[in-house]
Amino acid sequence: MDANPTLRLMTAQDWDGFNGLGSSIETISADHFRRRVDKGGFFGLFIGTDMVGHMNLNLYGDDEGHFQSIYIDLGHRGKGLSNTMMAHALSWYRERDVKRVHLYTEVDNDVAHKLYKKYGFTLDSRAWHFIVPFSAISPSSKYTCHEILEEDIEAVGNRFQRFPAGEIARWLNREDRMSLMLKDTQGRIVGACLFTPGFPGCRPFEISTVDCLDDFIVGIKARSLPEFDFVRLTFAGNDELADLCRQRGYELVHEMLYFTQDL
Template sequence: MSTSSDVHVRPARLSDYAAFVRLFPELAVPDPIPTEQRFAKELVPTAVVAELGARGPEPIVGYAYFQLMGRTLYVRHVITDPTARRRGVGLALMEALRAHGLANACVDWCLNVKPDNDAALALYRVGMSEAFASVSLAVPWAVVPESAPAHAHAVRPIDAGDDARVELAMRMIDGQLATLRAVGPDRVLLMLEEGQGEVTGAAVFHPHFPGAYPFRVARPELTWPMLAALRPYAREADLVINVVVEGQADVADALVSKGAIVTLSSVHMKGRL
């Protein structure tokens, strides 16, 4: 895998972890640096790194990480070393991901970017457009009810056979649930049902992060039953759950009104490959 100019893009290796640790803070997100074990298991299989033609003691000047969700390539990280900016590293990484998506029969791609990252927005607007705003919030477990009225809804696991109808009802990416389920057995996938099996909520909870993504509800008032359903799976020592709310400002407002703190704002962009 290679690109034009003096930038070379190749698949990531386990030995790239030190470079990953060095570059990860450039994301400027409140997340902890993934452990070497998580790097090996979750990122290396679908990550690429960029090197400059002139090799030195630190040849890696960028990396990108993505997930394949059905026919969508979801770009998760694109990082360029500050010392190598304006040398085409970001473009080379995006070109490599685009080629990978096309080789895997993807028809579109998407990503999240901070709304004030003008350089990244300019890069991504070549082939993508803004779809909706997202926010990450730290929600204190103390404001989440211990349980919700049993008669209001049913809570149950999302099985593989449920994926298509849940993704349709909750406006998720086709294949998103299968991709996240495959990451590991520590993911908890739950749904809310009302009436005759109408899907009104869905979330994927990673207790060890701890965070819920995606987190979707049909109405803002279902935010609390959805969180209450996740609560039994939380670690006792964790005081908050990190929740990503996509394109639902009313849901984010409901959380903030109860004491949640916005930790990150972003813009979701998508386009055809």
């Protein structure tokens, strides 16, 4: 009979157990693993000394949380372990005065949908993750890309609800990440994204009109690392943008559902 499961924060010494376990997220390096450990909110689920699952919890903005991932080994599913992890995750967020939690899950993962709904999450919108080749864009030069400065934070946060001021401020202090916005010829903000050049990807990615997509990609390309000829875009609730990406033949990596819960 299995021993009682234990859930604890992971340490750098848990790398071998994590690396030997299947995962619902993309493969990460040992260095990336250690950075996640140092960031906090990265939990391992153990039976005895064996890691059988993990989850990654992030704080977002001033009072929001992003439930980045949850995974249980195939051989240990159906034993109620996901309930242990979900209850702990929501308790962890409440202890930190988080008011709203959000997450992405694959559109066809019915088991996960039932789990999240059981714990109070509701469907907000559909979301997509596309790969956009830099060679496939045709800019109009009607819009210009700028790095978000401290004095821009409030305006961007007011324009796009998925960009809380606290989250933008955190990104301003990261050497490996960028906060970008797009403006039209009258200086109005029509787009924003949080860009990680080393991925390379934008999440979230927001634009008010699909006409400005290519000009935004030009600005992102100018800030990308030379070894990449594409960018990943993750966005939610913008069916028009998703249709445009499909029409252009961009690779769809994930089609997801975006769930939220007010605590």
